[in-house]
Amino acid sequence: MIQFDTVHKRFPNGTTAVDDLSLDLPEGGVTVLVGSSGCGKTTTLRMINRMVDPTSGTIRVGGRDVLDQDAAELRRSIGYVIQQSGLFPHRTVLDNVATVPLLLGWGRRKARARAAELLDTVGLSPDAGKRYPHQLSGGQQQRVGVARALAADPPVLLMDEPFGAVDPVVRTQLQDELLRLQEELGKTIVFVTHDIDEAVRLGDRIAVFRTGGRLVQCAPPAELLARPVDDFVADFLGAERGLKLLSLTTLAGVPQGPAPDGGRWTLALDSARKPLAWHDTETNVRTPLRALRDGDSLLAALNESIAAPGGLVARVDSTGVLTGVSSRDDIHTHAGAAHAQAALTGNAPSAPTGPGPGEGAPAKDAAA
Amino acid sequence: MFELFKDLGAWLVDGDQWAGQDGIGHRLTEHLQYSLLATLVAAVIALPIGLLIGHTGRGAFVAINLASFGRALPTVGLVVLVFLASGLSMWPVYVALVALAVPAIVTNTYAGMSAVDPEVRDAARGQGMRGHQVLFQVELPLALPLVMTGLRLALIQVVATATIAAYVSFGGLGRYVFDGLAQRDLVQVLGGAVLVALVAVVLDLALSGLQRALFRHRPAKSA
Numbered sequence: 001m002i003q004f005d006t007v008h009k010r011f012p013n014g015t016t017a018v019d020d021l022s023l024d025l026p027e028g029g030v031t032v033l034v035g036s037s038g039c040g041k042t043t044t045l046r047m048i049n050r051m052v053d054p055t056s057g058t059i060r061v062g063g064r065d066v067l068d069q070d071a072a073e074l075r076r077s078i079g080y081v082i083q084q085s086g087l088f089p090h091r092t093v094l095d096n097v098a099t100v101p102l103l104l105g106w107g108r109r110k111a112r113a114r115a116a117e118l119l120d121t122v123g124l125s126p127d128a129g130k131r132y133p134h135q136l137s138g139g140q141q142q143r144v145g146v147a148r149a150l151a152a153d154p155p156v157l158l159m160d161e162p163f164g165a166v167d168p169v170v171r172t173q174l175q176d177e178l179l180r181l182q183e184e185l186g187k188t189i190v191f192v193t194h195d196i197d198e199a200v201r202l203g204d205r206i207a208v209f210r211t212g213g214r215l216v217q218c219a220p221p222a223e224l225l226a227r228p229v230d231d232f233v234a235d236f237l238g239a240e241r242g243l244k245l246l247s248l249t250t251l252a253g254v255p256q257g258p259a260p261d262g263g264r265w266t267l268a269l270d271s272a273r274k275p276l277a278w279h280d281t282e283t284n285v286r287t288p289l290r291a292l293r294d295g296d297s298l299l300a301a302l303n304e305s306i307a308a309p310g311g312l313v314a315r316v317d318s319t320g321v322l323t324g325v326s327s328r329d330d331i332h333t334h335a336g337a338a339h340a341q342a343a344l345t346g347n348a349p350s351a352p353t354g355p356g357p358g359e360g361a362p363a364k365d366a367a368a
Numbered sequence: 369m370f371e372l373f374k375d376l377g378a379w380l381v382d383g384d385q386w387a388g389q390d391g392i393g394h395r396l397t398e399h400l401q402y403s404l405l406a407t408l409v410a411a412v413i414a415l416p417i418g419l420l421i422g423h424t425g426r427g428a429f430v431a432i433n434l435a436s437f438g439r440a441l442p443t444v445g446l447v448v449l450v451f452l453a454s455g456l457s458m459w460p461v462y463v464a465l466v467a468l469a470v471p472a473i474v475t476n477t478y479a480g481m482s483a484v485d486p487e488v489r490d491a492a493r494g495q496g497m498r499g500h501q502v503l504f505q506v507e508l509p510l511a512l513p514l515v516m517t518g519l520r521l522a523l524i525q526v527v528a529t530a531t532i533a534a535y536v537s538f539g540g541l542g543r544y545v546f547d548g549l550a551q552r553d554l555v556q557v558l559g560g561a562v563l564v565a566l567v568a569v570v571l572d573l574a575l576s577g578l579q580r581a582l583f584r585h586r587p588a589k590s591a
Binding site for chain 2: 049051072073074075076077080082083084085086087088089090099100103132148
């Protein structure tokens with residue numbers, strides 16, 4: 001869908017932003033570009049919609065060289081979301097979302113109807129449409145930014161650190177929302193971030209850039225975490241990359257047994273057999289718990305097994321009813337096996353609910 | 369002192385004083401005519417310059433230098449200069465008033481344009497707006513509060529200075545000041561001055577009220 005062919009970008013001041021980039025992004029799926037600041041990830045993104053033109057090399061979107069196309073028309077056909085949302089402060093939210101349809105000459109009525117539809121898609125009330133951007137919270141503004149980018153239903157969506165300026169709780173919400181939207185819409189998304197956790201969470205493929213504009217490795221998250229090509233990538237992924245890998249694997253394969261009948265710790269259930277808390281029969285104290293479903297990650301299971309007083313994790317079905325418990329040892333054994341398998345094949349054994357790692361090929365010039 | 373103010377009050381409300389060729393009504397109309405025409409011409413010259421500098425980001429030093437140049441320019445000197453060159457006509461007056469108004473409009477327009485958030489400008493281009501669409505749909509509307517401030521300041525300055533029309537024998541409220549001085553009629557001088565000040569203050573209040581009404585939806589920082 002998007003191809004970079006030996007692309008270079010040198011700025012007039014002499015700095016090289018992108019150095020000999022060849023990369024092929026397949027249709028559908030999220031590719032995350034990561035790297036520390038000044039590594040050329042944003043420049044790479046902005047070359048796709050000609051906000052920046054390459055010094056040499058070719059970029060094709062849908063098979064067509066971007067330099068052969070009118071820049072403004074190209075940009076209207078590609079969704080673009082930036083940090084701080086970049087909304088027009090003098091226009092209502094609805095008119096902000098209607099920007100591209102209006103530029104495409106849809107007419108005001110049709111453009112606004114489409115904009116209203118999109119506010120709903122990104123989870124905003126119709127009321128919000130009448131307001132001005134500064135009257136919304138940062139998270140809501142970002143949703144409007146996403147709605148604006150989606151307005152003309154472009155096949156490609158470029159997102160430049162879109163969630164960088166919101167607080168962690170809202171960021172997680174927006175990430176969930178994006179994954180849900182993506183499942184629904186199946187766009188080709190290119191997403192820039194410096195947050196490796198965000199990359200692992202959202203990416204079907206992750207491209208790691210190093211200062212000086214070189215692509216070091218491009219691979220599905222599990223492969224990247226299990227087999228970083230060099231020390232730079234390993235350092236960038238962080239010391240706990242083994243744990244991050246577990247966030248990509250589900251609890252489904254871990255054996256479970258019946259809830260303990262006697263002993264010190266018993267499960268308190270409500271009338272519908274939904275777990276409420278661990279009950280300490282000696283002290284009569286209850287410890288709150290987080291019951292896990294098959295689709296939850298092994299990392300969450302490991303965390304819960306450490307937090308639970310008896311080392312047991314309560315497991316429930318999709319309706320929240322208890323199905324059994326898993327022990328700390330079982331989870332640990334399974335986690336080890338999952339990690340070993342990923343290191344061998346580059347694939348997590350089973351992805352958590354939500355889009356999992358894709359089938360991306362490694363970058364052509366992965367060797368740095 | 370009190371006598372003077374009493375005489376001034378009588379002068380201002382005297383019905384005869386308001387009627388006829390030399391009446392306050394006619395002089396006021398003349399004064400406003402000179403001021404509005406000069407400001408309009410200045411706007412036609414200055415707005416494109418300010419917008420262009422702001423849009424392209426080039427030539428900002430021109431705007432800054434123009435402002436200091438404008439402040440340093442002696443208006444009466446300019447009137448005399450153009451008067452010597454062109455003879456007796458309204459030209460010297462208009463040239464001087466326009467020259468006075470242009471810097472205020474250019475600098476405020478440029479300030480408004482450069483205050484536009486670069487992220488917003490970037491987003492406008494990124495959504496596929498062409499240069500003129502970015503200018504007229506995003507930059508100009510966002511710069512408008514400061515553009516209007518520039519026009520307002522220019523108009524007030526011009527109103528206050530349009531008294532010089534009388535200096536080269538034309539009308540306007542300056543008539544009272546210059547005639548009063550010639551006739552050693554202090555009440556008339558004071559009357560003219562008070563009227564000019566009143567017109568300036570009323571225009572300023574009216575225009576800033578209009579600005580507030582127009583931009584009430586804006587976040588506080590840009591309104």
